[in-house]
Amino acid sequence: MKPLMDRFGRPVRSVRISVTNRCNYRCFFCHREGYDIEGSEMTPQEIERIMRILVRNGVTRAKITGGEPLLRSDIIEIVRGMKRAGIREVSMTTNAWRLGELAEKLSDAGLDRVNISLHSLDSKTYKFITGVNGLERALKGLDEAIRMGLKPKINMVVLRGVNDGEVWRMIEFSVKRGVNLQLIELLDTDIDLFKKYHFSLSGVEKKLRDMAIKFDQNVLHGRPRYYLSKNTYVELVRSFRNPLFCMGCDRIRITHDGKFKTCIMRNDNLIDFLEKMRAGVGDEELEKLFRSAVSLREPYYKLGKNPT
Numbered sequence: 001m002k003p004l005m006d007r008f009g010r011p012v013r014s015v016r017i018s019v020t021n022r023c024n025y026r027c028f029f030c031h032r033e034g035y036d037i038e039g040s041e042m043t044p045q046e047i048e049r050i051m052r053i054l055v056r057n058g059v060t061r062a063k064i065t066g067g068e069p070l071l072r073s074d075i076i077e078i079v080r081g082m083k084r085a086g087i088r089e090v091s092m093t094t095n096a097w098r099l100g101e102l103a104e105k106l107s108d109a110g111l112d113r114v115n116i117s118l119h120s121l122d123s124k125t126y127k128f129i130t131g132v133n134g135l136e137r138a139l140k141g142l143d144e145a146i147r148m149g150l151k152p153k154i155n156m157v158v159l160r161g162v163n164d165g166e167v168w169r170m171i172e173f174s175v176k177r178g179v180n181l182q183l184i185e186l187l188d189t190d191i192d193l194f195k196k197y198h199f200s201l202s203g204v205e206k207k208l209r210d211m212a213i214k215f216d217q218n219v220l221h222g223r224p225r226y227y228l229s230k231n232t233y234v235e236l237v238r239s240f241r242n243p244l245f246c247m248g249c250d251r252i253r254i255t256h257d258g259k260f261k262t263c264i265m266r267n268d269n270l271i272d273f274l275e276k277m278r279a280g281v282g283d284e285e286l287e288k289l290f291r292s293a294v295s296l297r298e299p300y301y302k303l304g305k306n307p308t
C-alpha cells in the first residue's frame with residue numbers, strides 16, 4: 001500500500017501513538033509529547049481499529065509512547081491488537097521501570113523493539129533528572145529487553161550542566177552492551193528550559209564522524225547514525241532549527257485521547273477521531289479524518305522561513 005503524501009511531498013509511513021498521559025516519573029524537562037491535557041484514554045479495541053485504518057493507508061511502523069506506556073494494565077492487549085491490525089514494526093519508548101517484569105510478555109505479544117530512556121548512569125543524576133530512584137530497575141529492564149530480543153535502543157536527552165559530561169561514558173556503555181544509543185538534543189517546547197539546558201551535540205558529532213567505521217541514516221528525520229562497531233551505532237536527534245529533520249518527518253501523531261496531531265510543536269490543528277468513533281461513525285469517515293490530518297501536515301522548520 002502506497003503511503004499518503006502531505007502537501008510538502010512527505011510520505012506518512014509511521015505513527016507515534018500516546019496511550020496514556022500518566023507517568024510515574026517527573027523528568028523536569030519532559031515535553032509530554034507536546035500535549036498536556038487530561039482526557040479519556042483509548043481502549044485497546046479503539047486503538048486496533050484506528051491502526052487498521054492507518055495500515056490501509058500505507059502506515060507500516062508505530063511507536064507507542066506516553067506518559068509511561070507500561071503503566072497501562074492492558075498494554076499487552078494494546079500491542080497484540082496493533083500487530084493484529086497489520087502494523088509491521090511496533091516499538092515502544094519507556095522509562096523501563098516495569099520492563100523487567102513485562103519484557104517477555106511484550107515480546108510474546110509481538111513488540112518488535114524498545115527504546116529505553118536512560119539519561120544517566122549515575123544514580124544521583126538519574127534521580128535528579130527523573131525524580132525517581134530508578135536507575136537499578138531501568139538497567140534490569142535493559143538486561144531483560146536484551147534477553148527477550150527486543151533490540152533495545154537507549155534514549156539519552158543531553159542536558160547542559162546536568163549530564164553532558166556523561167556522553168562518552170554512555171557511548172562506551174552502549175557499545176560494550178551491544179545496544180544502540182540515541183543522543184537527543186533538548187526540544188524547544190519550553191523556551192526557558194531550552195535556554196538553560198540545551199546542549200548542542202555538534203562537538204560530539206564531529207568526534208563521532210572521525211571515529212565511525214560506517215555511517216547511515218534513519219529513514220525517520222534522516223537522523224545520522226555513526227557506527228562504532230559492526231552492529232552498534234550512535235544516532236543523533238538534532239531537531240532545533242533543522243529543516244532537513246522536518247523534511248524527513250514521516251510520522252503522524254495520535255494523542256492518548258484520540259486526536260490526530262500533525263507535529264509535536266503544534267496543537268492548533270488537532271483532529272479528533274475518538275469522539276466520532278464513540279458516536280458510531282463508520283471506517284470511511286475515520287479514513288477521511290486521517291486524510292485531513294495528513295493534508296494539514298507542515299514542516300515546523302522550513303528552509304529560509306522559521307518560527308522565531
Ligand code: SAM
Pocket residue numbers: 023029030031032033065066067068069093094095115116117155157184185186187189
Ligand atoms: N515515559 C516514556 C519514556 O520515558 O520513554 C515515554 C514518554 S517520553 C515523553 C518519550 C521520550 O521523549 C523520552 O526518551 C524522553 O526522554 C524524551 N523527551 C522528553 N522531553 C523531551 C524534551 N524536552 N526534549 C527532547 N526529548 C524529550
